Amino acid sequence: MKNIAILCDSNPVTKPRPTRLIGMLQDSYNLFVFGKECSPIQGVQTFSFPPSKSASQRSAKEQEELELACKNKDFDKLLYTLNRLVLKKSLLSLQTLDLLIVEDITLLPFALEYKDKHPQAKVMIDLREYYPLEYENDLRWLETFGAFFEYLCSTFLPQVDHALCVSEGIAQKYQEVYGICPSLFLSLPPYSSLSPSKNTKIELIYHGLISPDRESFNLLEIARELKDGIRLNLITLSNHLSFLQDFYSQAQKIPSIRLHQAQKLEEIIPFTNAFDLGLITLKPNGFNNTHALPNKFFEYIQARLGVISTPLPSIKPLIKKYGIGKVSKDFHTQSLIELINSLDLKEIKTFKNNADIASQTLNTQENQKKISNLIAKLLGEKNDLA
Template sequence: MRPKILCISFSDIRADARVLRQLDILAEFGDVTTLGYGDKPDGAADHLRIDSALPSLPQTLTGVALLAVRSFGRLELAAPAVRSAADLAAGRTFDLVVANEARALPLAHHLAAGAPVWGDMHEWAPEERVHVLSWRLLIKPFMRYICAKYLPRTQAVTVVNDSIARLYEHEFGCATATVRNARPFEQLSPSLGSPDTIRLVHSGAAVPGRNLEGMIQAVNLLGPGYSLDFYLVPARDGGKYLRSLESLASGPNKVTFHPPVSPAALPGVLNGYDIGIFSLPPRTRNHALMLPNKFFDFVQARLAIVFSPSVETTRLIEQFDLGAVTEDFSAESLARTLQQFDSSRIAACKANAHSAALELSSKIDEEAEREILRRLLPQA
């Protein structure tokens, strides 16, 4: 009988590229039940759906009061989505439980009932949204409590890059493995440039704090001959933030908002553009140490890349000569950097992305995950 694996993610897994890649590897080793928002993802044998209206943090009046007095032990399973998830999975047994992000760790250990737990922390949990005052005052201490309590008893811990791995090892004393947000190798070639327009593109989530406004401002500072296309997953706000972005896009250059594209289809869609862009001021340590999905999406799409400064992305852009890094995080700096690109430089960077695409694919990351599963599921 194949092992039974539970994969918890408080996200819409069908739109969560990292968890979808994780699910593909999990399915090699057992029958996977997913527990999260949205519809059943491909690759799952079963799916337990949480109502998307339920928050995964204790954002009730009682929850906020308990956060304020640091009564964290009473909050571990108190968030509405966590309570619902516990009820949905009650009575089931699993050979392995995977928790995506720190907020899922208490539930994972509760449902594991002694089975091994793999905690994929993704990024640095205590500072996920530390630029928001309520997070900094209430949620950050709760995340530190969860990490300090549960990471030492979690049999495998993974993160998105080596810089964040060192943070967990230093702060919580846990051994970690790096599983980047790299995606599988794509059989694509660089597209030919347009003779009269440099086509800029950005893909990701339409949520506040991602500096999407700055990218719109930058393209509006450029002279003629530039366009910017967005492929954005709407926030859980009924599209309010996305509409506010659309209202900013009234400058001289063409800014177009497209419906979101599935993670599997994204490189093929992005391949028709010239430069993938992202500028994110380091308001948190996660911002400063970012190595996001979109970086690897742009590489597999064979695009030139322009990012703002960050330890991990700057190293790779420079190592493989993929594009350029802005001087700072301003819209003006992004515009100045983009103006350095002509058709020949874009073609050269696209060619370099093509040469690096295999090395920057998910091959080594998938093997790191398989090694964890061989260790935690020796019978598989």
């Protein structure tokens, strides 16, 4: 068996893409998974390194020092942190890696350093967003951490052997700016043996992160104007504690909203199977939001839900192709409200039945074939799954 390392600057078992990638590869390769506070993974050798302080945990002085380092282009201070040096030591102690798959661009320099010492090794990166514009509406971020991510992309991306990307729009941007040609690798979940639910009232569900840059208060605006017989269920998380608290405070006052506890990654699809329609409300208020093709879209399909979305360019064609829902006529929240209020149970049943059909192909089995082909090509192997 070939030896593959997966590098995550987080706990991989809490993130959909690395978790599913591990599941797709662990029976065919010897896996070595590196993660920040990495949880044990059965059948996989894991290497854990300590966490670093998040933005909310840093003092004002610490934050100022990091931003100053960015402005001075002293990027090593952000890159070679004490916790990542623990990762580096463990990684370089391995002698026989054939492929390193990088799930977070902050760890790409360490993978390339390994390749420098072991030229036979290949490096692949999974680009989950366009990093230099992650918070593009924040000028201070663009001038500091945005500059850091631009440095990572311009310096290290041209050295990778292959790249994966979550959507065509983001892949095209990387190709235009950095000259790499990523393969589209959709965020497909494992197949779930479920049937569409049967409800007498329309149950909407939104699950996932909420934040100011996603304009997530539009969920509350939608809920306030839902007609009788429609309820909005919410499973929300946020990296902004005060934003989440304010959101919850307002949501609890809206009768058409039902708040649910967070679910584990493997439980989210069976839990949401009880509902009817999955909701996506992103607006084109930044490059990454405009070209998003989020995990939840495919999780809604596996849960046998119809999908109601704004007309995002990566989502609109898929909804039309599979007949699994509708998109609003434009990106205004009022257009989403009008669309939702116009739906009836018969139409929704058709969406859910079509999602049931689409679930047969939009799952990790298809991704497993694709990643196996890519790895075999990189390593010069014959692929038995082709």
